[in-house]
Amino acid sequence: MRLLIVEDDAEAAAYLVKAFREAGHVADHAADGLQGYAMAEGGGYDVLVVDRMLPRLDGLSLIRSLREQNDATPALILSALAQVDDRVKGLRAGGDDYLPKPYAFSELLARVEVLSRRRAAPASEPTTYRVGDLVLDRLAHRVTRGDSEIPLQPREFRLLEYLMKHAGQVVTRTMLLENVWDYHFDPQTNVIDVHVSRLRSKVDKGFEHPMIHTIRGAGYMVRDTTR
């Protein structure tokens, strides 16, 4: 995955470039908005990571300008602003995701990977997700593992659907809260963990190979470990 990091703080940028490279990605760096715009326009990036406040051209304007050029490269906005409606402004400007500072790198990495995968994915969603012997039929609202059907509550179904859609990718707790519950606030406690462990007890209990894996310090991942 090729990444462009537009960030004016040199230390933060160096840290991000290094961390993304360690995660196996190619990361370039632009130090201000105009440079970032020029580099992004040159194309070839899978995901843009754009700081909200940048010299010369601010992050939102950068993304807006790209969108006006019909450049749909997924963009994630990093922001130190913590206004309640800040995220909404970022998404309105054409951003695809929004992460307030300070953030955990694992959170950023998971989100960026989801964004890049979305770009590569076919335009229409498949009606069935399949991971190993776990099959989720989105139309029939049915989940089977091997020969047995797994009965799930509607919310559990959506949780598994999101995890399976991003099979092989790390999905963070915040991402689950945002995408499965549509909540963008701090739930104070590890509510998501409890939901996942419930789901896990239905999906993995009694099977030799677990499907839902906890990724330490990051989140969860659905993965077939038999292959």
Next chain:
Amino acid sequence: MTRPADIVSPGSGASQAPKRKQRFLPNLFRTTAFKLTAIYLVIFALFAGFVLGYVAWNAKRLLDDQIRSTIDAEIQGLAEQQRLGGIRRLVNIIERRSRGPGASLYLVTTPVGERLAGNVEALQPGALDRPGESEIEYSRSSDALDTPSRAIVRVFMLPGGFRLLVGRDLEERDRLGVVIRRAAGWSLLLVFVLGCFASWFVARRVLKRIDDMTDTAQTIMAGDLKGRLAISGTGDELDRLALNLNAMLDRIGELMAGMQEVSDNIAHDLKTPLTRLRNRAEEALRTAQSPDELRGALDASIDEADNLIRVFNALLMIARLETGRINDSMAELDLSEVVSGLAELYEPLAEEAGLEIVTEVTPNLRVSGNRELIGQALANLIDNALKYGKPTGDAVPVVRVAAGVVGEQIELTVADHGPGIPEADRGRVLERFVRLDQSRSKPGFGLGLSLAAGVVRLHGGLIRLEDNAPGLRVVMLLPEAPRKPVETAGEGALPASTAQANPAGLQSV
């Protein structure tokens, strides 16, 4: 009034050093008191002039009427004499009367104008040619020819071409005119002098008090926050102003004390975890034997840092709620969906805690607000109920989450059967960083309720802590959004169904 020389010098007034004695007189001309006095002066002068003019005009008319009726009476008498005794008798009578003192004038002439009798020596030329009444100049004696007097006269044609002039000197009337003019002058002068004096007095008094207030304000601005404006005790406008300003200063003082307290709290409650974080890192550095131990210490440090970030976020959010500036992101939303969704989100957590969440939600409750803020507030309350709401006795382990309409408001209730909060502490726990001793052992920062209270206030609502007998019942009252006839499409479904990888939330705007 004399004006000091510095009035005319350019730059006097505003640019001058603010010493009261120096700026007093120049400023006088700019004061409201002075302007008002000037206006009153003009009005009073006009009024006095009008009254005096009216009196003078009426007095003149009255005197003229009197003079005319006297003349008429005399002419009638003389005509009677002439009818009875002819010219000769008339001349005799006139000669007799002319010798007497008084303001009456008489003159009889021959047809050619030769004087037969009378006390008029010289006349304005042609005065005798016009019969009837006129105002003329005359002289009584030959040595007064240079200074003619004025008179109202009536000329009468007698049989045989003789002419009779009867008149009355106007000196009396003219004297009255002089008296009135003098009175007018004096009264105008008096009005002016009194007006100036009053203006000076009022301006000086008022200006001095205002200057005192300005001085006090300056010392307060310079840092003496205990300073207060002086009250004269008369209860006038300036006193009222000073009272209000003092009340404002008191309020500012309270707010500053509150701020001070908050920042003390923040310092304390952020420094504690920061110190913990630092100690942990230091200890790991000193004592860790293996990479695994170091790794564990680092993990713990990151958790600690995350907690700090959450406190920061909560504090920032509360601060922003208190400035009340998120109107942009207010929208009509389905509160029932938020409440049910949250209850469902926390349900497994409740089960783990050995509690049950019971919901009583009226469907389709609409409020105007920010979905995330209301969600956060409610999440805080539910989280609190799960943390502290576990019954100690044999009460039912239930957390009741309810939403319904009460009057024109929407009532949100989160009630538990835990130990509750003593009545005396209920107001205090809404403040930042306040944690009751019983809760100190549980995780948390004491910001949840403050944040909920801030959210409710921002939405124009009310938060109440009540006794759930036993337990705590938190009631949030929010104003109901005005009902619209058009149903918003797609709101009925749970929004998460629309939430794909593309971050949702736009519909909450």
